[in-house]
Amino acid sequence: xxxxxxxxxxxxxxxxxxxxxxxxxxxxxxxxxxxxxxxxxxxxxxxxxxxxxxxxxxxxxxxxxxxxxxxxxxxxxxxxxxxxxxxxxxxxxxxxxxxxxxxxxxxxxxxxxxxxxxxxxxxxxxxxxxxxxxxxxxxxxxxxxxxxxxxxxxxxxxxxxxxxxxxxxxxxxxxxxxxxxxxxxxxxxxxxxxxxxxxxxxxxxxxxxxxxxxxxxxxxxxxxxxxxxxxxxxxxxxxxxxxxxxxxxxxxxxxxxxxxxxxxxxxxxxxxxxxxxxxxxxxxxxxxxxxxxxxxxxxxxxxxxxxxxxxxxxx
Amino acid sequence: xxxxxxxxxxxxxxxxxxxxxxxxxxxxxxxxxxxxxxxxxxxxxxxxxxxxxxxxxxxxxxxxxxxxxxxxxxxxxxxxxxxxxxxxxxxxxxxxxxxxxxxxxxxxxxxxxxxxxxxxxxxxxxxxxxxxxxxxxxxxxxxxxxxxxxxxxxxxxxxxxxxxxxxxxxxxxxxxxxxxxxxxxxxxxxxxxxxxxxxxxxxxxxxxxxxxxxxxxxxxxxxxxxxxxxxxxxxxxxxxxxxxxxxxxxxxxxxxxxxxxxxxxxxxxxxxxxxxxxxxxxxxxx
Amino acid sequence: xxxxxxxxxxxxxxxxxxxxxxxxxxxxxxxxxxxxxxxxxxxxxxxxxxxxxxxxxxxxxxxxxxxxxxxxxxxxxxxxxxxxxxxxxxxxxxxxxxxxxxxxxxxxxxxxxxxxxxxxxxxxxxxxxxxxxxxxxxxxxxxxxxxxxxxxxxxxxxxxxxxxxxxxxxxxxxxxxxxxxxxxxxxxxxxxxxxxxxxxxxxxxxxxxxxxxxxxxxxxxxxxxxxxxxxxxxxxxxxxxxxxxxxxx
Numbered sequence: 001x002x003x004x005x006x007x008x009x010x011x012x013x014x015x016x017x018x019x020x021x022x023x024x025x026x027x028x029x030x031x032x033x034x035x036x037x038x039x040x041x042x043x044x045x046x047x048x049x050x051x052x053x054x055x056x057x058x059x060x061x062x063x064x065x066x067x068x069x070x071x072x073x074x075x076x077x078x079x080x081x082x083x084x085x086x087x088x089x090x091x092x093x094x095x096x097x098x099x100x101x102x103x104x105x106x107x108x109x110x111x112x113x114x115x116x117x118x119x120x121x122x123x124x125x126x127x128x129x130x131x132x133x134x135x136x137x138x139x140x141x142x143x144x145x146x147x148x149x150x151x152x153x154x155x156x157x158x159x160x161x162x163x164x165x166x167x168x169x170x171x172x173x174x175x176x177x178x179x180x181x182x183x184x185x186x187x188x189x190x191x192x193x194x195x196x197x198x199x200x201x202x203x204x205x206x207x208x209x210x211x212x213x214x215x216x217x218x219x220x221x222x223x224x225x226x227x228x229x230x231x232x233x234x235x236x237x238x239x240x241x242x243x244x245x246x247x248x249x250x251x252x253x254x255x256x257x258x259x260x261x262x263x264x265x266x267x268x269x270x271x272x273x274x275x276x277x278x279x280x281x282x283x284x285x286x287x288x289x290x291x292x293x294x295x296x297x298x299x300x301x302x303x304x305x306x307x308x309x310x311x312x313x314x315x
Numbered sequence: 316x317x318x319x320x321x322x323x324x325x326x327x328x329x330x331x332x333x334x335x336x337x338x339x340x341x342x343x344x345x346x347x348x349x350x351x352x353x354x355x356x357x358x359x360x361x362x363x364x365x366x367x368x369x370x371x372x373x374x375x376x377x378x379x380x381x382x383x384x385x386x387x388x389x390x391x392x393x394x395x396x397x398x399x400x401x402x403x404x405x406x407x408x409x410x411x412x413x414x415x416x417x418x419x420x421x422x423x424x425x426x427x428x429x430x431x432x433x434x435x436x437x438x439x440x441x442x443x444x445x446x447x448x449x450x451x452x453x454x455x456x457x458x459x460x461x462x463x464x465x466x467x468x469x470x471x472x473x474x475x476x477x478x479x480x481x482x483x484x485x486x487x488x489x490x491x492x493x494x495x496x497x498x499x500x501x502x503x504x505x506x507x508x509x510x511x512x513x514x515x516x517x518x519x520x521x522x523x524x525x526x527x528x529x530x531x532x533x534x535x536x537x538x539x540x541x542x543x544x545x546x547x548x549x550x551x552x553x554x555x556x557x558x559x560x561x562x563x564x565x566x567x568x569x570x571x572x573x574x575x576x577x578x579x580x581x582x583x584x585x586x587x588x589x590x591x592x593x594x595x596x597x598x599x600x601x
Numbered sequence: 602x603x604x605x606x607x608x609x610x611x612x613x614x615x616x617x618x619x620x621x622x623x624x625x626x627x628x629x630x631x632x633x634x635x636x637x638x639x640x641x642x643x644x645x646x647x648x649x650x651x652x653x654x655x656x657x658x659x660x661x662x663x664x665x666x667x668x669x670x671x672x673x674x675x676x677x678x679x680x681x682x683x684x685x686x687x688x689x690x691x692x693x694x695x696x697x698x699x700x701x702x703x704x705x706x707x708x709x710x711x712x713x714x715x716x717x718x719x720x721x722x723x724x725x726x727x728x729x730x731x732x733x734x735x736x737x738x739x740x741x742x743x744x745x746x747x748x749x750x751x752x753x754x755x756x757x758x759x760x761x762x763x764x765x766x767x768x769x770x771x772x773x774x775x776x777x778x779x780x781x782x783x784x785x786x787x788x789x790x791x792x793x794x795x796x797x798x799x800x801x802x803x804x805x806x807x808x809x810x811x812x813x814x815x816x817x818x819x820x821x822x823x824x825x826x827x828x829x830x831x832x833x834x835x836x837x838x839x840x841x842x843x844x845x846x847x848x849x850x
């Protein structure tokens with residue numbers, strides 16, 4: 001990694017760490033949301049950028065882990081040390097089941113993930129005796145492991161930052177590992193990979209499960225932040241939003257999904273103060289992004305960079 | 316025994332409605348390689364427009380036509396000015412049309428509100444039909460089955476037996492070749508996308524008369540249509556017919572036997588398909 | 602004691618609906634042999650390759666690799682058993698660098714491909730092997746450039762290097778010179794000729810001169826069936842071949 005890049009990351013980290021002190025509780029809360037949804041967006045992007053598979057069911061893993069944590073902590077009184085891993089496991093196991101979808105590619109895969117996502121949403125919504133239906137599960141406490149208990153939003157903010165940084169490192173290593181390279185090979189030419197001896201279906205399956213695990217982790221972080229979960233958490237809208245964040249921010253990068261998350265959530269926050277129809281706004285953002293900025297913001301920045309350099313060389 | 320038969324008829328009538336929606340979706344893909352996720356929104360908007368027309372004119376038949384016709388305008392415009400610009404990129408098509416569906420959904424909410432609205436059916440379609448064993452069954456649902464059959468047969472004839480159908484099928488395989496023979500393939504694609512939108516809009520009016528229209532209905536019905544197409548195979552008309560029957564019946568029996576798990580029953584066929592025949596029953600390798 | 606043939610095909614057929622692309626083809630290739638398949642367009646040569654390699658399943662018949670029946674095995678398993686192939690239209694990983702291409706080939710039949718916790722640069726042996734593979738085809742200087750930047754001829758060379766890097770003992774080359782200029786053809790022909798004799802080569806080739814120069818034995822296909830099999834001289838002289846095959850320069 002070159003020095004400018006490293007410096008940029010350090011500056012960013014410094015800004016992130018300083019935020020609660022500088023900006024106050026509203027922005028701290030919003031930033032926490034941005035990081036959590038950014039992680040969800042990253043999980044979607046892990047698949048999209050590196051395997052070409054576009055999944056629209058990741059909200060299912062997000063919601064299942066959130067619900068599991070919520071139900072275990074509120075209804076069964078389990079402590080965080082048991083509930084959080086259980087939530088992570090539940091979401092990941094669902095990903096292992098939904099992973100059969102990788103028997104298809106392209107459009108079929110997208111449609112199947114949409115349908116699967118709705119199945120989970122439908123269960124969350126209709127199985128009210130277990131999930132609380134429309135009302136969801138409330139009063140989820142802050143996480144606490146033994147004597148170390150979170151008591152303020154600011155403390156939780158720093159916990160989330162720590163988890164995200166760890167994920168970022170993990171993501172970077174995974175993506176530059178032989179496994180990650182293999183995924184990009186499959187995306188480039190699956191026939192070629194098979195002719196080199198790769199069991200491509202299995203690689204894609206594990207990629208799907210890993211991305212489901214990351215989405216489940218985001219779900220655990222979410223439920224402790226929001227203290228509440230309901231069927232909307234696992235809705236198609238959330239899956240789509242996560243994909244939008246990845247694309248707006250720029251797929252294939254570590255920061256892109258988080259940037260996209262900031263844009264989408266920031267926009268929604270701002271617009272909802274004067275306009276009710278925020279789904280419509282999201283829809284318009286989708287349409288505009290697809291038509292005019294398919295590489296997302298990171299891509300735009302790159303293009304701007306080149307343009308600036310050309311101007312410099314020409315003059 | 317009778318409740319089982321009742322559920323079967325429920326399932327078949329729902330299948331007829333699903334077929335109207337799924338056939339347009341699957342043909343859009345089979346003919347034009349377009350995945351249009353706004354089909355559910357066409358259903359909803361067509362239904363709402365039909366509702367307003369029915370309320371203003373008192374004519375259900377005209378409402379059916381109006382709902383369909385309105386969506387032809389929207390569908391063709393969307394196809395020409397939006398979808399055409401992203402070409403064959405399925406991911407972009409999905410994102411674009413999902414965005415469009417959100418826009419249509421929220422606009423419909425603003426105009427028609429959030430309550431469950433029912434399209435008023437004409438008197439001669441209300442009431443019940445008497446079946447054997449003194450069972451009363453809604454006349455409307457029977458008529459829906461007939462409508463589904465008529466459309467199904469009509470589409471099948473058009474697609475498989477006519478010159479136009481053959482040309483469009485050829486055009487999917489090789490656009491330039493067909494253009495070179497002097498046939499304007501773009502115009503044919505416009506007709507095809509218009510027809511798909513018409514069916515969706517008309518389905519909205521038909522469905523709105525017994526399922527009601529409400530925000531979110533566009534996604535609920537679309538999911539069913541997606542499962543139909545997954546099971547039947549993308550691009551196959553026969554697949555849409557068979558898939559619709561399977562999904563309609565499964566949903567009906569599922570709701571009756573396990574009401575808390577309605578969508579869950581759909582997971583079964585998806586899982587089976589994935590393991591045994593990922594392309595769908597009539598799906599093509601391409 | 603006779604060694605098992607490297608590749609043996611027994612009465613292999615492949616039908617697409619009503620069309621028999623490959624019709625009862627049998628051939629036996631000895632270890633280390635250079636066998637060239639020739640025949641007019643549509644003779645079924647590439648389809649035969651697909652069936653031998655496992656890219657497509659055969660409709661009937663058997664394929665044996667070093668005496669083992671691999672007919673029911675999918676392509677990636679046959680690759681793991683020591684077969685490699687190139688494609689008629691060059692198939693390499695366009696978005697990746699040359700070194701990354703070879704890296705994938707090197708670890709393809711290796712447990713290292715599952716490693717998720719170590720980054721690729723931390724496998725120096727793999728990097729060295731990739732560079733060595735590129736050196737053999739003269740592309741080492743461009744190791745870290747994306748494939749998109751190299752010419753088609755160079756992609757053909759890269760594809761050749763990919764096949765070699767897998768360590769396969771049986772290599773199927775599908776028209777390795779197709780789409781190349783005269784000098785590029787000579788490069789590839791030289792590379793094929795220089796392959797060590799512990800590697801068995803099956804090659805589809807359209808250029809009669811190149812084919813007959815490289816071959817130990819030639820199999821002529823016509824309409825999916827074997828028309829004739831023999832030494833290059835026998836095939837060159839045969840009147841049937843001249844009648845059926847108008848493709849030579």
